[in-house]
Amino acid sequence: MTVTLVLGGARSGKSRHAEALIARLPGPYVYVATGEARDTEMVDRIALHRSRRGMDWSTIEEPLELSDVVQRPEHAAQPMLIDCLTLWTSNLMFAERDIAAACATLEAALTRRQGDTVLVSNEVGLGIVPDNALTRRFRDEAGTVNQRIAAVADRVLFVVAGLPMTVK
Amino acid sequence: MTVTLVLGGARSGKSRHAEALIARLPGPYVYVATGEARDTEMVDRIALHRSRRGMDWSTIEEPLELSDVVQRPEHAAQPMLIDCLTLWTSNLMFAERDIAAACATLEAALTRRQGDTVLVSNEVGLGIVPDNALTRRFRDEAGTVNQRIAAVADRVLFVVAGLPMTVK
Amino acid sequence: MTVTLVLGGARSGKSRHAEALIARLPGPYVYVATGEARDTEMVDRIALHRSRRGMDWSTIEEPLELSDVVQRPEHAAQPMLIDCLTLWTSNLMFAERDIAAACATLEAALTRRQGDTVLVSNEVGLGIVPDNALTRRFRDEAGTVNQRIAAVADRVLFVVAGLPMTVK
Secondary structure (H helix, E strand, O other), X not given: OOEEEEEEOOOOOHHHHHHHHHHXXXXXXXXXXXXXXXXXXXXXXXHHHHHHOOOOXXXXXXXXXXXXXXXXXXXXXXXXXXXXXXXHHHHHHHOOOOHHHHHHHHHXXXXXXXXXXXXXXXXXXXXXXXXXXXXXXXXXXXXXXXXXXXXXXXXXXXXXXXXXXXXX | OOEEEEEEOOOOOHHHHHHHHHHOOXXXXXXXXXXXXXXXXXXXXXXHHHHHOOOOEEEEEOOOOHHHHHOOHHXXXXXXXXXXXXXXXXXXXXXXXXXXXXXXXXXXXXXXXXXXEXXXXXXXXXXXXXXXXXXXXXXXXXXXXXXXXXXXXXXXXEEEOOEEEEOO | OOEEEEEEOOOOOHHHHHHHHHXXXXXXXXXXXXXXXXXXXXXXXXXXXXXXXXXXXXXXXXOOOHHXXXXXXXXXXXXXXXXXXXXXXXXXXXXXXXXXXXXXHHHXXXXXXXXXXXXXXXXXXXXXXXXXXXXXXXHHHHHHHHHHHHHHOOEEEEEEOOEEEEOO
């Protein structure tokens, strides 16, 4: 099994590229959405993502307990797409969880999967320093999670304008 | 003829690199500016850009009808530099145009050119999620335009600190 | 001697990577911090950076006169890590110094060193255009400094999620 991390900016085509990577493998597939459909904008985005995928995908919405989902025995051998780590980090922050501990548990769970895993994450640190301390903390946490998952991934891609650059 | 997309951040040297690519070809050249000189800051930037280019450049300022300019018969065989798609996207948004339709028309026009084309565009999606919905929509539109033009381009470069990385 | 520029976003792992590059060389080493410990957040960050380094590092805090430090005879042959150029640019701006002149002096000083130099800098231009003119000016200055130092560097790396991509 291999673990792939697909990094990119907003509307960089990273999710679409991650789906294309998974779709090369035999299905059925598991899609793990860390986003919750809280407002209409998010509902629209989730519907758009859903419409791009086919019938042999099962969808799990899990904002926090990502390592539990990753370890479910019924999905252990299926290709799994997790979209995205940045929203997961944000969810952990707002729920006042220990992000470093959650990340360590996820890392361990990923290496125990039988099927391939593709994780999507946003790069959010390449703009101007945010004004407020909470946003700065979020940016730091998101960057740290990216570094940790990149360290255990077999392959890391940076997607620009829909095109992948190989980082690892 | 080849189509090259040069992506990069603010002050990444992307315009200068795009000009250098064009200048390797025999002139005369066409420079298409999508920015309008609305305030002094913009006037200064346009003047700076202009001063970097030589005498065998003709300049066209066109905020919206980019495909018309691209298709002008008198420039069909000349190397053309379009700077930049991000401002064009912003102009289309504020004029309440159909951006997807404009993009499709531009794609078709680009593939019909006889001369080489170099397009410059900003990557704006690698920072923190903007607070307001309009800015988020702009960021999404700009990212989608980049993906679409990158898909039809023969070559895509990502410029960092004045240096190009080949993406495609 | 070689000059290496390590670019990256916030929490991209750029400083850690730069330290790893230096640590491959024989010590003792010089660490030049351009940041000043003005608030508790910054104090924490500097302490974190310091705790990652070993005993054979000497630390110099210099917010403005970077070329003076680079030229100190007692450190001329030692590997030097400068972290970071973006904060230096910000310091120069607030002190109303001539940034272009300071940059030219630094470039000259770097090429005269006997030991290797690794400079760290932030890429800050890949997000949405900032609202206010001062922040836009800072972004432009930071981007221009990155381009200038990249032009004289022997090697330029762009760090994403802790992993270096070779730009030059």
